[in-house]
Amino acid sequence: MLSVVSGNAKGVQCMTESFLFCLYLAVGLTSWLLTNSLFIQVPNFANVLPEGYEIASMMSVVIQISNLFALIYVACYKYAHLKDWIWVTIIQLLAIATAFGIAFGWDVVWGNYSVVLLFLAALSGFVGCMSVVVFYPFAAKSSPFLTSAISLGMGLTGLVSSILGILQTLLGFSVEAYFVMNAVILIFSFMSFGVVMLYNHWQRKNSVPATLIDDSLTLESESPEEETINSDTPPLSNAIEPLSKESHMLCGV
Secondary structure (H helix, E strand, O other): OHHHHHHHHHHHHHHHHHHHHHHHHHHHOOOOHHHHHHHHOHHHHHHHOOOOOHHHHHHHHHHHHOHHHHHHHHHOHHHOOOOHHHHHHHHHHHHHHHHHHHHHHOOOOEOOEOHHHHHHHHHHHHHHHHHHHHHHHHHHOOOHHHHHHHHHHHHHHHHHHHHHHHHHHHHOOOHHHHHHHHHHHHHHHHHHHHHHHHHHHHHHHHOOOHHHHHHHHHHHHOOHHHHHHHHHOOOHHHHHHHHHHHHHHHOOO
């Protein structure tokens, strides 16, 4: 009976871990999806924007400058009073807003410069850099196994943006539609994070210490007769000790 229960418990645990792995993987997609998508769209940007193909270099510069925010965050981490999950929420909401901003404002030009696109590219770099220093510690609090899920999700951002680029070439949809699709993926990532938070809350509310589970299994495995015998029978050492004292007295020791 216990082996059946143990087998079912292991099966449920395996399914739960796999489900959580997929959720954390989806959360990891938030990181560099927009940055990769921006460079996928460089040919389309170059055909419309005044900078031409120089827009790629300009976007690269502003994205790299965004690394400064991650350095400031790491330096001031011990003084920050926001919890990791709040930072994750801020980063994901900012990523969604940036995706919609790029979709509907990428071709806005001011003073012969694509100021809006460059500003949004800087925000996408901020999302990517901050996600590296925030997502990993958040996942590590749950399990190193889930940290690998975050890493895999970050690595898949290039693949996802490239697949969307191929579909754009085949189906001929616009830059606006491309980044709206990015926004949909980011919304899905945000929803996955919401499920993770609900699961973590439920786990903290209903968790049972492992020692209690082990003790309950031990008690269930013992029959009432065995418990009675164990409680009525004195330990063997208690029976031997009086005999040894009497033997010493008889021998005059």
